[in-house]
Amino acid sequence: MPDHQRADARRNYARILTVAEEAVAAQGADASLEQIARTAGVGSATVRRHFPTRRALLEAVSRKRIEALSLRARELTGEGDSRDALLEWLSDVVAYCVSARGLAAALTYDGYELDPMYENSCSASLEQAGGPLLDRAVRDDAVTAGVTVADLIRLAVGVVLATEHHRDPATEADRLFRLAVVGLSPLRGAQGVG
Template identity: 50%
Template sequence: MPDTAARRPLRADARRNRERILTTAQEAFAVHGAGASLEEIARRAGVGSATLHRHFPSRRSLLEAVFHDRVEALCAKARQHAQESEPGTALFSWLRDFNAYAATCRGLAASLAHGDREPEPVRRNEGCTTVIADAAGELLRRAQLSGAARPGVRVEELLALVGTIALATEHRADDEQARRLLDMVIDGVRAERQEP
């Protein structure tokens, strides 16, 4: 029965509230990072805190909703690289895309990395983290099978490294340091026989 209720379409006023919350949250996260005040987001959206939490029970669920479309585009890039490039090139090109994406999403890497400390309100198979891990995992698997990437590398480790780069370079004026750090990660992931 709860599943049916969850799938029921929102009333028009609830849908408008949800959209205002998402728009306001996107602006707030762009300026203040993923730690932006939820109460301030609710106030600016013209809704109460309870309304915000009814639509988004946790900060993570709000972040997931705000970044959903961008994550889908990032995963589409993974599929495109897989179709158009050799496995190693596909993986390393997509890691550069992911690095650029993480740099534009202030605080998202930290929030998603540490989000498991709060109750998970969204089904695991729908979350940004899972969708990104699935896309990266397929690219990594193909690169390892082709001999382009070291066999012992795990997708969780790879994503943690890119997330750490985003955290370490988040307040830099340019992206040069993030690119250089990612190149070091790629050199470490690349199989020894693979040319740089």
Template identity: 40%
Template structure:
């Protein structure tokens, strides 16, 4: 049995959009730990309205990041056909690092949800992990990446680069270059 979701009423849709806009601003300014109560207040709604639309902080993050993560997955799928597995992997890792750096605290949220199947972010993060695993495996099969490197380790290292960029802005490319030079076989 499938249940179809009814379209949102116009006022509910406006509340939803205002909540997303206020969450985007709050997360950019104060990081992913920004107060949900302040987000609701800034959107002109009560906290109950926020929780009706987004039952958890992860659900709110997932709504904000869904399209960006889907684009990253599509990019990875396209890169699986690239001539150079090494270049494909580095290109994808660079975009992964930049996407993980959208808000302060996001790298930790992304890494935490990779193992939390109950999180609303899990499906998006898991899809990214799968494409990252495929890109890594392809580079390893080509002999371009050390064979003992696990995808989970690589993603954690790149998330660490995103975290470091929070404290040393504009360092993603430099740190990624240093990482990449250490993982090639």
């Protein structure tokens, strides 16, 4: 009987996640958890058992995208100019957040990061992946010392959230991100955005 319950729970989880991915893609981070439960054919309590918080659901929905961004960071580590590699990765983060509704919300910090129970696994994964890119750029004096990957993720998320209702959010987010980059590297700031 317990094996049957585990298999049933796995099926429920997969069904809820599939429905949630579609709902978040269509409605963004505020997709109705109750509607997700109804569409998945389960009760609200079942959704909350698998995903105790909205953030947990958004993180699960965003997991594949976070893995792709982490892989991209590893590919860029050690490639070409350290500043260019870091900025290329951050541009990818911005572009993914614009195209994947809910990803920016999954990356936001809302005060829970101090409680390990509510650790933001999406942000933690990106911080770990982007660390070597940033470390190399700082060692090369291409980025100001003291900047953290968490700072850069917050910057990317802020730009995405500020432009999500713009007529052309992708173009506007890219433009604002590049504008912010000028301040990232005082040594090159006067030369424009690279």
